[in-house]
Amino acid sequence: MRILITDSFCSSNRGDAAILDGMVTGLRSRGVTVEVVSxxxxxxxxxxxxxxxxxxxxxAVALAVSRADLVVSCGGSFIHDLYAPNLNARLATLHLARRxxxxxxxxxxSVGPLVQPLSRKAVRDVLDGAALLCVRDAGSAxxxxxxxxxxxxxxxxxxxVAGRVRVAERSSRPLLGVTVRGWHFPHSAEPAALQxxxxxxxxxxxxxxxxxxxxxxxxxxxxxxxxxxxxxxxxAARRVAARMKADAEVVExxxxxxxxxxxxxxxxxxxxxxxxxxxxxxxxxxxxAVGIAYEDKTxxxxxxxxxxxxxxxxxxxxxxxxxxxxxxxxxxxxxPRIAARVEQLRAAAEEDLDTLVAVASGDVxxxxxxxxxxxxxxxxETWRFDVAHPRLRLVADIVMAEGGERVLDLGCSTGKLGxxxxxxxxxxxxxxxxxxxxxEPRFRIHTSTLDAWRPTGTYDVVTASGSLEYVEDxxxxxxxxxxxxxxxxxxxxxxxxxxxISRALGSSHRHPDWTLQSRPDDFVLALHEVGLAPQRILxxxxxxxxxxxxxxxxxxxxxxxxxxxxxxERIARLAHHLIVVCRAGDxxxxxxxxxxxxxxxxHAGALRIGADLVKQWPWTARAWSDLSVAWDAVxxxxxxxxxxxxxxxxxxxxPDAAENLLxxxxxxxxxxxxxxxxxxxxxxxxxxxxxxxLMSRGQLHAAAAVxxxxxx
Numbered sequence: 001m002r003i004l005i006t007d008s009f010c011s012s013n014r015g016d017a018a019i020l021d022g023m024v025t026g027l028r029s030r031g032v033t034v035e036v037v038s039x040x041x042x043x044x045x046x047x048x049x050x051x052x053x054x055x056x057x058x059x060a061v062a063l064a065v066s067r068a069d070l071v072v073s074c075g076g077s078f079i080h081d082l083y084a085p086n087l088n089a090r091l092a093t094l095h096l097a098r099r100x101x102x103x104x105x106x107x108x109x110s111v112g113p114l115v116q117p118l119s120r121k122a123v124r125d126v127l128d129g130a131a132l133l134c135v136r137d138a139g140s141a142x143x144x145x146x147x148x149x150x151x152x153x154x155x156x157x158x159x160x161v162a163g164r165v166r167v168a169e170r171s172s173r174p175l176l177g178v179t180v181r182g183w184h185f186p187h188s189a190e191p192a193a194l195q196x197x198x199x200x201x202x203x204x205x206x207x208x209x210x211x212x213x214x215x216x217x218x219x220x221x222x223x224x225x226x227x228x229x230x231x232x233x234x235x236a237a238r239r240v241a242a243r244m245k246a247d248a249e250v251v252e253x254x255x256x257x258x259x260x261x262x263x264x265x266x267x268x269x270x271x272x273x274x275x276x277x278x279x280x281x282x283x284x285x286x287x288x289a290v291g292i293a294y295e296d297k298t299x300x301x302x303x304x305x306x307x308x309x310x311x312x313x314x315x316x317x318x319x320x321x322x323x324x325x326x327x328x329x330x331x332x333x334x335x336p337r338i339a340a341r342v343e344q345l346r347a348a349a350e351e352d353l354d355t356l357v358a359v360a361s362g363d364v365x366x367x368x369x370x371x372x373x374x375x376x377x378x379x380x381e382t383w384r385f386d387v388a389h390p391r392l393r394l395v396a397d398i399v400m401a402e403g404g405e406r407v408l409d410l411g412c413s414t415g416k417l418g419x420x421x422x423x424x425x426x427x428x429x430x431x432x433x434x435x436x437x438x439x440e441p442r443f444r445i446h447t448s449t450l451d452a453w454r455p456t457g458t459y460d461v462v463t464a465s466g467s468l469e470y471v472e473d474x475x476x477x478x479x480x481x482x483x484x485x486x487x488x489x490x491x492x493x494x495x496x497x498x499x500x501i502s503r504a505l506g507s508s509h510r511h512p513d514w515t516l517q518s519r520p521d522d523f524v525l526a527l528h529e530v531g532l533a534p535q536r537i538l539x540x541x542x543x544x545x546x547x548x549x550x551x552x553x554x555x556x557x558x559x560x561x562x563x564x565x566x567x568x569e570r571i572a573r574l575a576h577h578l579i580v581v582c583r584a585g586d587x588x589x590x591x592x593x594x595x596x597x598x599x600x601x602x603h604a605g606a607l608r609i610g611a612d613l614v615k616q617w618p619w620t621a622r623a624w625s626d627l628s629v630a631w632d633a634v635x636x637x638x639x640x641x642x643x644x645x646x647x648x649x650x651x652x653x654x655p656d657a658a659e660n661l662l663x664x665x666x667x668x669x670x671x672x673x674x675x676x677x678x679x680x681x682x683x684x685x686x687x688x689x690x691x692x693x694l695m696s697r698g699q700l701h702a703a704a705a706v707x708x709x710x711x712x
Contacts, residue, residue, distance in 0.1 A: 001360050002033045004068035006055070006093040007076065010040040011047040012229035014222045015277025017258035018160035019075040019108055024048060026162050026353040032360070035064050037093065043227035047257055061093060062100075070360035071097040075108025075136060075159045077276075077297050082186060084119045091126045098129050105132035107356060108159035110297040112143035117400040120422050124149055124393075132359045134352055137300030146419035148388025148396065152365035156352035157345045158301065160280050166263040174215030177268035177287075178206055179222055179278040180236045183294050183314055194315060199236065201317035202292070203243035205272065208321045209328065210246030217241075217248040220265060222275040224254045233275065270328050274314065276301055283307070284342050288334045290324050292317065304345060306337040388416055391540050391553045391577060395465050395492050396420045398581060403490040404460025410453070410481070411467020412436075415445050428459070450477050455484035463492045466550065474518055475592075478530045485584035491532050494540075495523050495578045499651050501678055502546050502576075519651065520572040521620035522591075524580065525613065529590030532582040539566045539575030545705035547576040568619040569650060573674065594626050598633065606630040614643075621651035628660050641666055652678050 005024070011017035020036065027034050038044040041052035053060050065071055071093060078090050088095075097104040106127065114120045127133055127144065130151040135141050136158045144153055180202055185191040206217045219241055221233035234250060241248040251264070265271065265278055266285025273279040274292040282289050283305045291298040291311035302310050310327055312320050327334070359365065388396075396417055399407060405426055409417050412429030414436045421427060429436075429445040430453050438445040446453070450464070451472045462481045471477045481491055499519040518526070524534055541553045553576070571578060589609045597605035610627035617623055628643035644660040651657060652675055661667070674690065687706065694703035 001031065001357070002035065002068050003027055003356075003360055004035045004037065004064050004071045005074045006037040006061075006071060007073045007078070007090060008036055008038045008044060008052075009076070009078075010038065010227070010229045011043050011258070012040065012224055012226045013231065014256075014258040014261050015160065015275060015280070016076055017047050018163040018262060018277055018280070019158065020044070020048060021164055021258065022159035022162035022349065023072075023074055023107065023353075024050065025164060026159075026349075027357070030353065030357050032357060035068070037061055037064065040227050040229065043229070046227070046255075055093075062096060065093065065097050065102055066100055068097075068102060070131070070356070071102055071104040072356065073104070073106045073109065075110075077110040077295055079106075079109060079111045079123055080113055080295070081116050081119050082295075084116050087119055088122050091122065094126050094130070098126070103131040103359065105130055105134065105356065105359060107132075107134045107352070108136050108156065109134075109140065110137060110295070110300065111135055111140040113296065114143060114147070115423050117422065117424060120147055120420075121397065121400060123147060124420075127151055132355065132365060134355065137297065137304065139296055139300055145388075146422070148393050148416065148420040150388065154352070154355060156355075157304065157348045158277075158280055159349065159352070160277055161284060161342075161345050162349040162353070163262070164259045165266065165285075166257075166259045168260070168263040168267050170267045171216065174213045174270075175268045176206060176209055176213075176215055176217045177265050177271045177273075177278070177282060178202065178217060178219050178237075178240070179233060179273045179275040180219065180240050181223070181233050181274050181294075182231070182236050185315065188315070195236075198292070198314055198317055199240045200243065201320050202272070202274075203240050205317075205321040205324045206240075206248065207244050207246045209270070209324055210244075210248075212325060213328065215269070217244065217246060218264075218268070219248065219250040220261060220278060221251060221256075222261070222278050224256070226255045270324070270331060272324060283338055284345075286335055286339050286342070288327050288331045288338065290320070290327050292320070304341065306341045307334070387550075388420055389550050389553060390555065391494065391550065391579070392417060392465055393420070394538070394540070394555050394579065395463055395494070398492050398579075399425075399461050399463065399490070402581070403492075404486075406457075406459045407461045407463065408455065408459040408484055410450050410462065410464040410477075411470070412445060415443065417463060417465070418443050450480075453480065455480065457484075458486045459484050459489065460486055461490045461492070465492075465494045466496075468493065468518075469496050474523075475526055475530065478526055478532060482530045482532055482584060482587075485532075487584060489584040491527075491580075491582040491584065493527070493532075493580050493582065495520070495580070496547070497572070497575055497578055499572055499653055500547070500576055501544055501573055501674060503653060519622070519654065520575075520578055521617070521622040521651065523578070524617060525590045525620060525622055527580065527582055528588050528613075528617070529592060531585050531587040533585045533588075535581045535583055537568055537571055538579040538581070539571045540577040540579065542566055542571070542574040542576065543705050544574070544702055553577060568617075572619060572621075572651065591622060591626055594630070598630065603630060603633045607634060619650060621647040621654050621657055624650065625654065625656050625660055632664075637664070640664065649675065 008020045024034050036052045037055045038052045039055050041054045044052035094104045124147045128149050133151050134154045134156045138155050141153050141155045185194045219237035223231040223233045225232040237250045241250050262281040265281035268287050271282035271287050271289040276298050279289050279291050291302050292314050293311045294314040298311055407425050407427050409429040412431045415429045418427030426442045430448050432449050434447045436445050437447050462484050527534055540555050541548055594606050594609040607630040610630045613623035614627055624643045624647035628640045631640035641664050647657040648661055691703045691706050
């Protein structure tokens, strides 16, 4: 078995080195052949006794991916917005693995925060296809589930837990270990001032501890410039040590290996760590610690070892001195808790490695988020939809690409769409289930039916995914959507297609609470009439058979018309679900206006409205059917018959289309195999002919669906 480990940037960062060591030694002990890709391959070879590939050698990397049984992005912390400018480049090897059909995983990673929409989409698109996402904290798992990633997620531990240690001798005096670093303080206008304040706080806290204990302070450096690495913690350590009045030293060795550094950290009596892996090194040796957090991963690790709340943010170190002294005083109480947690973490690290090897061996882990169900009725059933299924992801992509900041989601279930969009959006959801109500910053869910809901403000985007089937009055709800939108705002609305061919072939699946009888053309014309101008119509899972479960829906269907979008008339007949993307504009005359003109004996006005509708929406059977009545009223039977026939051909399941033809004394015939089956579902000859036609075009899945649908 061969596993390719990628994204090991540089082992001159001893935290990254310990992660890589934990993976390499653990996998080798399980009989796995390991290859490594690094940005500093010579440094990797020096510290790990392994030949490493240069990540800039695209041909060598591609060859390594092609011969691997599994490609693994190794632990660390780069899947977040700090790396947004080059995030796609960091994910490129996993993307290559997907293109080559190779299973891939992330292992021991932290993920997030991911706030920028493009970052969220890039991460979700790549990680969704992973065979395993093994993250090192629960917060990262939540980021992934909020993104809508359906790949198997395992909350594991940092791979450095399993790495090697070289034990060192303990000091006779109390020893405080410290790590510091230079930090760029993103989003701050004065990073230099914040860096100076941070260093002052560390020096003051270490001085106060030394005075209180008579102890010694030693500065360790997780990162040095060995091999040309761009970060060197010794620079900041020298500045902090120079500020101190107490006895302090800086470990200056440039090529100190990670196992020795880890052993040295384990000899301390207390540790004050800015570098997250220095905290790993100390606490896995049972040393109580206080962290200075520059990323969320610090809080996550301290929580895992039973040191919740023992950290301050690097931007504001107020209270650090008191926290350090309190931890010193409580060290004997903390030590047993840390030791017990570390023992559990080591066992978990072994399980993580076993899982990774199992995936490389071909084991397929279950995909998708767990589904929760509470009490009967919608208060419980709504939790079934706490899954980022493909249709909802497509809605999220449309909103991120085309919408604004304020989003209203009608029939939102648990607000999964809002979690997927992320904190840059101001999200309001509406759902009938009280159990999902929420009031968080930029994330609110109100309890109401869609018929009763009335907006209190306006929004840039309104969505309704899988919810309009349950409304009592579609036109009124669509008017509410229009009223809620800013001028030019975006509406992304979905609808189950009641005109689908499977209705004629015997499929009768529908939820017992569905009330809507709208067909695709009725729906689009209703949007047109309230001022929601449809821009495009997308199909999800077009096909002949019954509609798939929501988790199996897919945008378009390559089995029918290739990778192109289906034309509207094919969508109306073969798309199980529609997504209609609209812009808020002015109301336009539609079927209701035509009916009003007709009943007012304004036949010319009705004819004008009908002609405009079929000109704009030539695929809508409803518009042709209404136009046929208008032509008949003005004494144009030939044009009326032509329009009625056109309506019938577009949707032979429409009652009014068939009734109009019969009223005109017409019984149209057709060679269209789909039409013949819709009119005569038991017609064996038509079924066989359509199956043969589909097979001759290579559309085997579609042919099988026709056969199965008619067999039912």
